[in-house]
Amino acid sequence: SSGINAEKAVVSTQSTGNGVMLNQNNAILPFEDSAPLCELLKKKDASLFVFGSHNKKRPHNLVFGRTFDGQVLDMIEFGVTSFKKLSQFKSTKVPLGAKPCLIFNGDVFEKFPDWGIIQNFFCDFFCTTKTSSINLQGLEYVISLSAVEPDLLLLRSYEVNMKKSGMDSPYVELVEIGVSLDLKLRRTHFAPPDLRKQSLKIPKAAKIGKTKNITHDMAGSKLATVHMTKQNIAEMPQSKMKGSKSKRKEGDENGKVKKAKVDESNLDTENDMDTS
Numbered sequence: 001s002s003g004i005n006a007e008k009a010v011v012s013t014q015s016t017g018n019g020v021m022l023n024q025n026n027a028i029l030p031f032e033d034s035a036p037l038c039e040l041l042k043k044k045d046a047s048l049f050v051f052g053s054h055n056k057k058r059p060h061n062l063v064f065g066r067t068f069d070g071q072v073l074d075m076i077e078f079g080v081t082s083f084k085k086l087s088q089f090k091s092t093k094v095p096l097g098a099k100p101c102l103i104f105n106g107d108v109f110e111k112f113p114d115w116g117i118i119q120n121f122f123c124d125f126f127c128t129t130k131t132s133s134i135n136l137q138g139l140e141y142v143i144s145l146s147a148v149e150p151d152l153l154l155l156r157s158y159e160v161n162m163k164k165s166g167m168d169s170p171y172v173e174l175v176e177i178g179v180s181l182d183l184k185l186r187r188t189h190f191a192p193p194d195l196r197k198q199s200l201k202i203p204k205a206a207k208i209g210k211t212k213n214i215t216h217d218m219a220g221s222k223l224a225t226v227h228m229t230k231q232n233i234a235e236m237p238q239s240k241m242k243g244s245k246s247k248r249k250e251g252d253e254n255g256k257v258k259k260a261k262v263d264e265s266n267l268d269t270e271n272d273m274d275t276s
Contacts, residue, residue, distance in 0.1 A: 034072045068199040075189040082182035089178040094141040108147035155181040
């Protein structure tokens with residue numbers, strides 16, 4: 001069905017490539033009983049999921065969700081009304097690992113609080129790693145999410161082509177590369193305020209405190225500044241080595257004296273021989 005095919009396509013758009021596709025049929029109803037789903041996610045050590053299904057009551061169904069501490073945090077159910085897979089686009093494909101730029105279009109995300117949670121969910125789903133800076137030349141993949149109506153979401157993927165414009169900033173051209181989804185909002189399940197507040201807490205071990213006198217250079221190497229008191233080298237104890245100059249001088253003087261004695265003795269023997 002379109003829901004199951006869309007599930008495969010959406011998992012393939014994740015930038016990390018860590019998504020696992022489960023092709024086995026599972027008798028799971030996320031909104032009716034989420035316990036089997038939570039057990040499966042715990043077994044796979046995953047917190048984000050996409051569940052595709054198809055039946056007479058809800059055809060071409062797609063459920064997005066995330067969990068926290070073994071409990072379902074948020075679930076959004078969509079009906080797939082239009083779907084185009086990757087093979088239907090002739091443009092080049094973005095390499096695996098490319099970080100997408102998310103674009104949210106429409107004032108629906110700001111007007112309705114539920115759509116604000118949906119926006120936050122897709123940020124977690126497509127961008128699992130955070131970046132503090134962006135290189136314009138490395139921006140090659142865009143995912144556009146447009147809420148044109150309070151119950152309609154359009155998901156599109158584009159390749160970024162930068163061309164010369166004769167100015168400092170290049171001319172940006174977007175080429176659709178797939179996947180393309182038109183999603184009709186059906187049901188939602190959002191976490192209660194206390195559980196959501198608990199999920200937003202940052203553990204103390206994960207908090208990165210500012211360390212004094214430590215900086216990082218452009219290559220990521222750690223640089224430290226060490227402050228020390230002024231040292232008086234003259235008062236520092238020094239160990240004398242065996243080959244010190246004073247001993248060498250004494251040895252040289254003794255050697256000269258011995259040589260002198262030997263030379264005098266030789267002269268005495270020579271004088272005796274002459275007199276004889």
